[in-house]
Amino acid sequence: MSSATYNQGSSTRGCPRYASDNVHAEVSKAKDKQAPPRQRLTDPLPLARMFDRVALPTPLPSTPSVLYHYTSAVGAEGIISSQQFWATAHHCTNDTAELSSADTTILEVATDLRRTTSGTAARVLDVFLANYAKAHVLRSITVCLACFTTARDDHDQWRKYGDDGRGICLGIRLLNEPGPKQQASALMQVDYSEPSWSETIRTEFGRILEFMAGVSNIPKNVALGASALKRQAAFQAIIAKRAEWAGEQEFRHVTLVADSASDQLKSRPSETGAKVYFPVVVRANNRPIAFAEILIGPNNTSAETQLDWTSS
Secondary structure, eight states: OOOOOOBGGGEESSOTTHHHHHHHHHHHHHHHTTOOSOOOOOOOOOGGGTTTTOOOSSOOTTOOSEEEEEEOHHHHHHHHHHTEEEEEEGGGSSOTTTTTTTHHHHHHHHHHHHTTOOHHHHHHHHHHHHHTTTTOHHHHSEEEEEEEESOSSOHHHHHHHTGGGTSEEEEEEOBSSOOOTTSOEEEEEOBOOHHHHHHHHHHHHHHHHHHHTTSOOOHHHHHHHHHHHHHHHHHHHHHBOOGGGGGGOEEEEEEEEOGGGGGGOEEEOOTTSOEEEEEEEOSGGGOOOOEEEEEEOTTOOOHHHHHHHHTO
16 A cells, blocks of 8 residues: 545546546537548547546545545654645555556456457457557556555554554545646545456446447547547556455545656655655645544554644
8 A cells, every 4th residue: 555635526436437428428529510421539538637527526425434544653744744645656556466456357358348349349449459558557657546545543554554553544534625636636446356347347348339339430530449448447457456455445546647747756765665656735725634533553652742643
C-alpha cells in the first residue's frame, strides 16, 4: 500500500461507464450529422485525461463515510502541516504486480469476444489485442496511488504501515464536494475478485463493441474504439489487486501524471531505494483536510506524542 482525495462525488469502483459512453456520444454525434456514407468519430480522449469527464452525480452505496490512512508519526505530521498526501508512483509500491494483476483476464475476455465479433468491432478488438502490451497503462503514463482503507485500528495495518504500531492512523472524512480541478484524479475502490474483473470487462467491452458495430470501418473510427477499450482496460488494471491483498480493504486515490507534467513528480529516500511520488492536494480552494479522528498507535508510548496529536 502506498500512502486519496476524499470527496464522495469522485468515488468509483473503477469508472466502467465512462469509456463506452464517450464512444456512444461520438457515434450519436456522427449520426445526428448524418455523415454519409461513412460515419467518422473524432477526438479520442488521451489516457492522461480519462478522468476529465467522469460523471458520477452520487457516491456509490459502498463508499464509506470515513477512510483511514496509517503512517509514521513523522509522516502524519507532514500530512497535516502540508495538507497533502504523497501518492506513490505505481512502480514504487510494495505490490510487484501493481497495475498488471488483471492483464491475463483482460486479454482472455478480449480474445473470447473476438470469436463472436465481426466488422468494425472485430477490427477494434484486433488493434487492441495487437497493441495491448506496448500501450499498457504501465508504459503509457505514471499512475500515482495514495492509498486508504476502511479498516479502523487494524493490527495488520499498524504493523505494515503504521511504524509497527508506533505511528498514527488518520481518519479522513469523505465529503460530498468537488475535488481540486488541477488534478486528473479519482477515488477508486480496489477489486480483489478475478470473477468480478472478468464480468466487468466483458460487460463494458461489450458496450463499446456494440456501439462500434454500427460505425464505418475506417482507421479513425477503429483507433477511437481501440482507445476506448484501452481506457477501460486501464481502469480495470488500476483497481485490480490479487486476492492475497484483500485484507487491506483498500480505496485508492489515483492521480495520472502525463509526461508533460513529469516535472511535478518528486523523489524521497526509503529503505528499499528512492520512491517517486506526486504531492496530492486533498481539497479544492486550499480547504483543510476534514479529519474524523486521529488514532495513536498501540505501541506508541510517548506521552508527548499523544499530547501533540490530541491537541492538533
